[in-house]
Amino acid sequence: METISKNIQAIPLNHYILLCSIIFSIGVIGVLIRRNAIVIFMSVELMLNSVNLLLTAFSVYRGDATGQVFVFFIMALAAAEVAIGLAIIVMIYRNTNSIDINVLNRLKW
Amino acid sequence: MSTFYFIAFLSIFFSILVISAKNPVHSILYLVLTFFTFTIHYILMNAQFLAVVNFIVYMGAILVLFLYTLMLINLNKESEPRKSGLIKLAAVVGGGCFLTTIIAALKAFKISQPVMLQDPNLGLVKNLGKILFNEYLLPFEVSSILLLSAMVGAVLLATKDPKTT
Numbered sequence: 001m002e003t004i005s006k007n008i009q010a011i012p013l014n015h016y017i018l019l020c021s022i023i024f025s026i027g028v029i030g031v032l033i034r035r036n037a038i039v040i041f042m043s044v045e046l047m048l049n050s051v052n053l054l055l056t057a058f059s060v061y062r063g064d065a066t067g068q069v070f071v072f073f074i075m076a077l078a079a080a081e082v083a084i085g086l087a088i089i090v091m092i093y094r095n096t097n098s099i100d101i102n103v104l105n106r107l108k109w
Numbered sequence: 110m111s112t113f114y115f116i117a118f119l120s121i122f123f124s125i126l127v128i129s130a131k132n133p134v135h136s137i138l139y140l141v142l143t144f145f146t147f148t149i150h151y152i153l154m155n156a157q158f159l160a161v162v163n164f165i166v167y168m169g170a171i172l173v174l175f176l177y178t179l180m181l182i183n184l185n186k187e188s189e190p191r192k193s194g195l196i197k198l199a200a201v202v203g204g205g206c207f208l209t210t211i212i213a214a215l216k217a218f219k220i221s222q223p224v225m226l227q228d229p230n231l232g233l234v235k236n237l238g239k240i241l242f243n244e245y246l247l248p249f250e251v252s253s254i255l256l257l258s259a260m261v262g263a264v265l266l267a268t269k270d271p272k273t274t
Binding site: 010011012013014015016017018019021022023025026027028029030032033034036038039041042043045046049052053056057059060061063065066068069071072073075076077078079080081082083084086087088089090091093094099 | 113117120121124125127128133136137140143144147150151154155156158159162163166167170171174175178179181182196197199200201203204205207208211212215218221222223224225227228231232236237240241245248252255256258259260262263264266267269
């Protein structure tokens, strides 16, 4: 454990911010370029996880455990969100026989 | 120190593979690998509780749920729908603009103190449990109600009722 805590001591906070923003923008690009609803949902999970990682990095940086408690609540929320979202996707598939989001244009205009 | 950069490279690499894999099953498996590298990040920051929760909840529960849904929705018979090249280019440019904005804001901040672990037992289960059950007891209980309602809602949405449909 000593070696692990020594391991992170030389990493600037900027590099954590950079890593998390890169992964967040990969998630944004994934939402924009895919048409499969499940892959879009997975990109949303990627964004959520990058924010979790950044929140933990700030929590360690400040020495405040509140950030990690917040990450725990976000994870509980993500579990609920995934259950509801996948149920909605299954229902969409049952009604339209496809999970292509271009089919779902009835709410347009 | 170099462990962090290696794992960070792996996270970015696998997350690019998640959005670029043609088969959705491969995409989910790459997402599992991405979340595994995130777990290693948590361990490197000595946030052991979050590492275990990430491992169990995300890799164990959520991604298995994704795979199970993909099994229910049989996608393998037709090929994956693709967007046209122009829309893809526009999406990549948009995401790149977003990233550039954040990096530019980061340059303006000029904070580059290293992430120090002042308290070695910050992210341990004992410390987090004390905080969770002293200061955040009410949100904890409310989140249990949230999970219950989400479970009921998922069952209600996913079951086929002949009277309502």
